[in-house]
Amino acid sequence: MRVLDAARDDRLTRDAMLAALDASGLRGLGGAGFPAARKWRAVFAQPGPRHLVVNADEGEPGTFKDRWCLQHHLYRTLEGMLLAAHAIDAEACWIYLRDEYPEARHDLATAIVTLRQAGMALRPIHLRRGAGAYICGEETALLESLEGRRGYPRHKPPYPGEVGLFGRPTLIHNVETLWWLPEIFGAPDAAARFAAAGRRGQVGRRLVSLSGRVRNPGVHNAPAGITARELIEEFGGGMQTGHRLAAYLPGGASGGILPATMADLPLAFGSLDHLGCFVGSGGVVVLSDQDDLVEAVRNLVRFFRDESCGQCTPCRVGTQKAAGLLDAPHWDRALLTELAQAMADGSICGLGHAAMNPVLSLLRHFPAEVVP
């Protein structure tokens, strides 16, 4: 843990870390893409004690890069966590781990003991198991769950950086966001190199979970701004034999669906907003001419229906209603659009806001697939 050592003996100061974060342009990779440096400053500006929470819930369908970090680079990930904790002077670190990752739980528990014995963990590190609810990946639901309550998202503001875990200022980061830190802080020019790695004017790199009809599905370290076609060709080994690219999900279940004719667009935070889509947590799912897109959309909406926590009516009832409407042989475009608007306007959290993205994408980008 060379970088952590440098931070501990002040060769790498807090200001230097913040400057490097600024220069790297690193954004939160759990989905929202909030600039990391701004979050650190906001949390550190609050009076202590503060907490550091690692969001290892990884529930977004099509996203598995956090598991890869924990499986293949566990100590690098933990070093990133300890660097962030050091920078905000956190009282304790809390890791909220998806329960479906038992190997990661075992490895984390062992590593935490090792770090303690080696004197590297200067603050308590708590490992907590999620209970399989997608909504507990949402940061405020996660905090509720960590505090021992049902995982209902909180109203924001206040944001966790002000009032977070146990009412204390809390820095919450996705596993991958932390994974990047040792690299970004590891050399004087590393932050600038990270920033410059993007394509088409986009900043940085990220771990893309690539799945679906490609030859080599898996986690790929790709430049921001890469296109879906480049991802498939350069990293995915091309399409599987007998499959022709028909569509892709740029950001897991929530990020919408785009047709093959739009496979040359840069994938980056904000780059797909005008199409009603987003890259979110970087899970790219490739669909082919042999996939039934309408059935895929039904499946995604059923997922949101099942995972809605039920706290607010537009999402709880809206997802149920939508799933029913989609089962009809002919879709009521006007009603589905109105329902989507009501859910986007009236839901508390991102699940309700994004649940209809697959439907809206299909209506907008694949008119021939939908029987009006």
Ligand SMILES: Cc1cc2nc3c(=O)[nH]c(=O)nc-3n(C[C@H](O)[C@H](O)[C@H](O)COP(=O)(O)O)c2cc1C
């Ligand atoms: C419904 C929903 C589910 C989410 N699930 C996850 C998740 O599984 N893992 C994650 O890191 N972020 C998830 N997020 C994003 C978190 O709320 C939060 O933005 C993130 O943990 C912040 O870390 P980052 O700044 O490093 O991205 C989810 C958000 C929503 C709205």
Ligand code: SF4
């Ligand atoms: S939008 Fe859905 S998931 Fe989010 S709080 Fe409301 S009911 Fe729960």
